[in-house]
Amino acid sequence: MSQLEAAVEDALRAPSVHNSQPWRWRISTGEVRLYADEERHLIATDPDRRDLVLSCGAALHHLCVALAARDLAADVRRLPDPEDRTLLATVSVRHEPRGGDPDAAALYPAIAERRTDRRRMSRRPIPADHLQKLVEQASRTGASLVPVTDPARRQKLLAVIAEGERLLREEPGYASELWVWTHRLSGCHDGVPASHVAASVIDAIGPSPLRHFGTPGRAQAPWQPGHGTGEDAAELLVVTTAGDDVLDHLEAGEATSAVLLAATGLGHATTPLSQALEVDRTRLQVRRDILHVPEHPQLVVRVGWPATGAPALPPTPRRDLHAVLMT
Template identity: 50%
Template sequence: MSTDLAAGLLERAVQLALRAPSVHNTQPWRWRLRPREVELHTDTARHLPGTDPDRRDLVISCGAALHHLRVAVAGFGGAVEVDRLPDPEDSSHLATVRLVEGQPDRSAAALFGQLARRHSDRRRYSPEPVPAAHVAALVERAAQLGAVAVPVTDRAVLRRMTEVLGRAAREQRHEPGYLAELLTWTRRYADAGDGVPPAAVPVRTGQWDEPGLQRFPSGTLAPGRGLGPDGGLLLVLATAKDDTAARLAAGEATSAVLLTATRGGLATDPLSQAVEVPAARRDLRAALGLAEHPQLVIRLGFPAPGAPPLEPTPRRPLRAVLLPP
């Protein structure tokens, strides 16, 4: 592949990687494009210290973008090697992705068509349960990316977990700066290209307002008209360690799980609130009996019957996230 073709492929891949999910849709990443490689850096100006004091969400968000990039490159027919945390002196430099000779990653390429289809769906889900085969596929996909995916199916465990989520939501509201950050990123100015717009958040009805599942203020999105109980499932992503490398892997696994679920017709909604509060992380780990460290909770299920398509949430243009070569 010529240098010009390689550079064009990487630029198109980064453009698609910008569709990755991120905490409050802050899109906390910067990219440095070179002819045959691209660097991924954190954007510390978009770190939310009140919400995410230990940068867990920041790195997980960037990990999701890294996996989106890999899927995009594979979908365009390219092969890559990834050097994660390549510079011990620069903690903002999370990865360098290089084009190499070879066949594209088939498992990544299979998810290419989902990059534009995946959206966080915060509405009520259908009563239809998620089939065991779907869950098994998500668990396997997470394992391939270095994470453990734990589906919460036991009612007693789910009840304890819901209590943890609710307690985390209440405690976090008293954290300095948290409410200001929440307001900032849900009331963005027109054409901001980031944040969570009201059209992406369901109207509060009082009928489905479980603590920990609805972080944002009431929006304008119709909440869904599912008959019977919500059939959604909570899936906890965890890692053996709890360092930057583990959080980056958790982000890559998050992307893989979300895209795989989308391909299977499922709606998804990442929930980070429980893991942003240290006490809640400990309680969640105990409630699930985990040896690993919880990094993220993903809610998933089938969309409610008749639910209209979601509007894409805003994304910043490529020029706004590029570093000088």
């Protein structure tokens, strides 16, 4: 396997909406091209392709991290062909001594370690300097990360996320689309397996930000007696961009990847949350009533310490490299 093939294989570990892995790749001498796989577009969940492009942006960032770890310099051209909306990026690779970006390379070990953790997290607060490091990671991609740490604003955000999911469930085709991606046929290497769906927290005092994927396959560990309710200390962070077009969605995906990998490297558990941003009404509420910023919210990231004693999650399935390569 060539270095470029190995780097693309690492990029396949990127998170994606419903683990749909909506990407295709073409490798040639000194170049990798990233394409959106329109056949994996979740039309009911993601009518404007926001999640699809954001997912591909996360894979693009994973690729650049994997190239940097191999000491390869990468020049990225985003949306290089205005006549082909499926071609999202062209990555030209140069073989140079010490050509890899050391900041990107430092994130590489987290690619294999990162999981989407839908379980209750610890009550241990995240240090302020950790949040600042995540903010800095997002800014390196051109996006922004806004921590929603004020308790009142956090409760509003939780309520808007829950409202976004309620509205999604009223959309024609949403329920069947969700069922398809949570009940994959034996031998499929995509979708959300039951082993990664956690049971609801029965003693929580507020709305849950987690999407309801159906029958859970993983129990929530109970709190110790006398420890109060099921609320944890996970923080909610919102990825925002200056605009709201395809390039911004791609950039938001790159920022999401940077934040998730950096958080994993710091020892945190993470959960991307997109429900509130998949509905026009709730996306506007997040921007206008919660963040109070001119930028456009693209994704919410839940970050916290893993709950004490929580077992490590297995990796979610991924398609083989040969299944996503274009000739």
